[in-house]
Amino acid sequence: MTIERIESTERMSRIVKHNNTVYxxxxxxxDEAWDITEQTQRCLQKVEDLLEKAGSxxxxxxxxxxxxxxxxxxxAMNKVWDAWVADKPKPARACVEAHMARPCVLVELSVTAAQ
Incomplete structure (x- = not known):
């Protein structure tokens, strides 16, 4: 069983790969200056960049x-999401309201993908 951890810190890894699955x-x-639209767009770009780095x-x-x-x-978040997934295969998705680690965090994405 091989587990690959990429960009690890003392707290976590940004990417974990196991059994052809990327987490x-x-x-x-x-950023306090960004609204939910901007934060969602930037999160989705980060997801794209990390998936590419992981070979997905x-x-x-x-x-x-x-x-x-x-x-x-x-x-407003769904408007950004819907535009982003419009031409992509649709993943399973859940959305929940949550207390965030910092007040300026409006949205957080947790992603699993095939490799």
């Missing part, structure tokens, strides 16, 4: 869990 750490784009792509997404600080932002 990404939670992706955020926290958005075409191989399996599951995305979206944590959103305030469900009042759900429609």
């Amino acid at each position: 990404l750490c939670g992706q955020t784009a926290a 792509s958005t075409e191989k997404l399996l599951m995305v869990t979206i944590y959103i600080r305030d469900m009042n932002d759900f429609a």
